[in-house]
Amino acid sequence: MKIVFTAKGTDMDAAMDPRFGRTEYFVIFDEDSKSVDSFDNRAIEGEAHGAGPKTAQKLGELGAEVLITGNGPGGNAATVLKTMGTEVLVGAGDMTVTEAYDAYKAGSLKKV
Amino acid sequence: MKIAIASGKGGTGKTTLSTNLASYIAESRICVLSDLDVEEPNSGLFIKAELIHKEDKFKMIPEWEKSKCELCGNCQAVCNFNAVLKMGKMIMVFPELCHGCYACSELCPTDSLPMKQKKMGELKSYKNGNLNFIESKLIIGEEQAVPLIKQTIAYVDDNFGEDVIKIFDSPPGTSCPVIEATRDADFVILVTEPTPFGLHDLKLAVETVKQMRIPFGVVINRHGIGNDSVELYCKEENIAIITTIPNDRLIAETYSQGKLLYPTIPSVKEAVISISEYIENINSQKEGETK
Amino acid sequence: MKEIVVISGKGGTGKTSITASLAYLGGEDLIIADCDVDAADMHLLMAPDFGQSEDFYSGEIAYIDQDACIKCGKCQDVCRFDAIPVIDTQYVVDPLGCEGCGYCARVCPTDAITNSQPKVGEVYVSNVRTGTTMIHARLSIGADNSGKLVAKVKNEAKTLAEKENKIAVLVDGSPGVGCPVVSSLSGASFVILVTEPTVSGLHDLKRVYELVKKFGIKAGCIINKADLNEAVADDVKKFLKEEDIVLLSEIPYNVKFTEAMTNGKTIVEYDEDLGKKISESWTKITDIVGIEI
The missing domain is CATH 3.30.70.20 (Alpha-Beta Plaits)
Incomplete structure (x- = not known):
């Protein structure tokens, strides 16, 4: 299963980025192979409007099944994620990626 | 005759002035008040009138x-x-x-x-004697105020003749929605307060209306609070101060109850009288020009 | 690092004066971000030095090269914004009407139309008199605030806060309920709603809170001019209770509030009684957010 985190860096020690649409990076953790990958989303800074759906589209291309983030996606992005069937968990904005993963495993993150 | 009431800053008394002025003018002649602050229309809270017409407003989007x-x-x-x-x-x-x-x-x-109609908001028309009140409200989450403002102005133009006094309560700020709301106006009244915030935002609003080349004047609300920097600025720039409305706790209290001010507060009545005289003056000048 | 965002929905509630007071109380431990770009007034109380400035470009605007134009009029036909009038026999773009959709350039047979990103404002990094840094911006006339500009101001503030080990970023949020306020709220640890007990104040509070709720952010409320209308104040408090919003403070109606601003001072510096009300809110806020300042 591919789990994607909104993050301020590129590895499991990075701090989470509480934002969804304008997150700096995605950290992508593949639970099956235990491999960690990342995606640089900083080009989104150039978008005046509609950062949310655009980022959600990226998430689809990355093949994410689960998204873990801070405050959660806004309306448009939420629609995209729902269409793609991505599971969304929020409330991990103040953690590191590893802590967010542990919290997810422990079931302490809120499902949207 | 189209009058736009605008201000750089929110909360200076734009809506208070629009609603009181329109209600006062309607005591003697037909008047239309239109709330173009379509994101947060508030004028309706002060106008007691009967709903006579309601229509959905659409924009075209692809499907x-x-x-x-x-x-x-x-x-x-x-x-x-x-x-x-x-x-x-x-x-x-x-x-x-x-x-x-x-x-x-x-x-x-x-x-x-193909382009299809999508509802972006709702227009409501109210009537009480000579006073007509047109209000449009954007659906929450809808981001484009300009198309709804455009359609609301078009509705007012289609339903009321040239000779009717039309007052447009504009959105705050200096961005696209304000420009759309004021660009067709014959005259703009800028409402400000005599404080550093008020002056700063007034200057931006003045720049905006100057760029659109629309004649304008200033009404100073909450006069007596703050300092005289707004008055000095207007003098220096040769900007007409149409009138002032004093700072008065009673005004704030009456406003908070959603009530009109001029029927019970003499200082506000004086102010709306002087503004309406000012408008009548411009109107007769304008009619003189067209003749 | 925490992010505290102040919003109000309605203008004139005293949001900026209150934010400036919180900035004063937080002093060196905060970085300030003024995202109320449409009426960026906080600088009037903070005495910024406009130390660094950077031009800000956003959106697109069309430009027609008259030498390449063959006057076929296709651009005018496709423009839905009536932004390409003919002036002195030339097709020109009205910059205030152009929405930057780029359609005209796509249909121009001679590629005479180019789109460029216009400069729509400036972003400043300033030292301010509370011993810290403030990020603020100024928009050009007719330019719209955008999620992009808000994100830019907040990003600069956050990066700096992290670099300098500050405890929190204090954000003066954008008005309304559109994209800029969504961008103001995104990433927030706590939201302070400033309202007044007027019919319109309550109306706008409810409207903007819908957004806060969507993001699931914990919120507190400061009722300014609280004694102006007891009945509406009760309605406000009832609403806060229903929505589990913390009542941070009730500030009475007082001309000193505006006097402070006229003197270029924050309320906490100017009047002891009003100042106490704000300090009391600040203590509650720092407790809830879990920071020590």
Whole structure:
């Protein structure tokens, strides 16, 4: 299963980025192979409007099944994620990626 | 005769002035008040009138038709607003982000994105004697105020003649919605307060109306609070101060109850009288010119 | 690092004066971000030095090269915004009407139309008199605030806060309920709603809170001019209770509030009684957010 985190860096020690649409990076953790990958989303800074759906589209291309983030996606992005069937968990904005993963495993993150 | 009431800063008393002025003018002649602050219309809270007409307002947005689509992605490529996205085997449209430019629709090689009507807000028309009140309200989450402002002005133009005094309560700020709300006005009244914030935002508003080349004057609300910097600025720049409304706790209290001020507060009555005389003056000048 | 965002929905509630007071109380431990770009007034109380400035470009605007134009009029035909009038026999773009959709350039047979990103304002990094840094911006006339500009101001503030080990970023949020306020709220640890007990104040409070709720952010409320209308104040408090919003403070109606601003001072510096009300809110806020300042 591919789990994607909104993050301020590129590895499991990075701090989470509480934002969804304008997150700096995605950290992508593949639970099956235990491999960690990342995606640089900083080009989104150039978008005046509609950062949310655009980022959600990226998430689809990355093949994410689960998204873990801070405050959660806004309306448009939420629609995209729902269409793609991505599971969304929020409330991990103040953690590191590893802590967010542990919290997810422990079931302490809120499902949207 | 179209009068736009505007201010750089929110909360200076734009709505208070619009509602009181329109109600006062309607005591003697037909008057239309239109609330163009379509994101946060508040004038209606102060106007007691009967709802006589209601209509949905639409904008045109593309709607995906799957059958002919070849998923070429041209629609996404031509959209500058991230309002059309290709998601795997489907095309998603985000109506709130769409500016209605038609590019994706008309440039689609298979005509798979025909433009359809989408509700963006609601226009309501009220009447109480000589006073007509037109209010439009954007659906929450809808981001494009300009099209609704445009349609609301068009509604007022279509339903009321040239000789009627039309007062437009504009949105705050100096961005596109304000420009749309004021660009057709014969005269703009800028409402400000005599404080550093008020002066700072007044200057921006003055720059804006000057750029549009519309004649304008200033009303100083909450006069007596703050300092005389706004008055000095107006003098230096040769800007007419139409009138002042004193700072008075009773005004704030009456406002908080959603009530009109001029029927019970003499200082406000004096102010609306002087503004309406000012307007009548401009109006007769204007009529003189056209004759 | 925490992010505290102040919003109000309605203008004139005293949001900026209150934010400036909180900035004063937080002093060196905060970085300030003024995202109320449409009426960026906080600088009037903070005495910024406009130390660094950077031009800000956003959106697109069309430009027609008259030498390449063959006057076929296709651009005018496709423009839905009536932004390409003919002036002195030339097709020209009205910059105030152009929405930057780029359609005209796509249909121009001679490629005479180019789109460029216009400069729509400036972003400043300033030293301010509370011993810290403030990020603020100024928009050009007719330019719209955008999620992009708000994100830019907040990003600069956050990066700096992290670099300098500050405890929090204090954000003066954008008005309304559109994209800029969504961008103001995104990433927030706590939201302070400033309202007044007027019919319109309550109306706008409810409207903007819908957004806060969507993001699931914990919120507190400061009722300014609280004694102006007891009945509406009760309605406000009832609403806060229903929505589990913390009542941070009730500030009475007082001309000193505006006097402070006129003197270029924050309320906490100017009047002891009003100042106490704001300090009391600040203590509650720092407790809830879990920071020590």
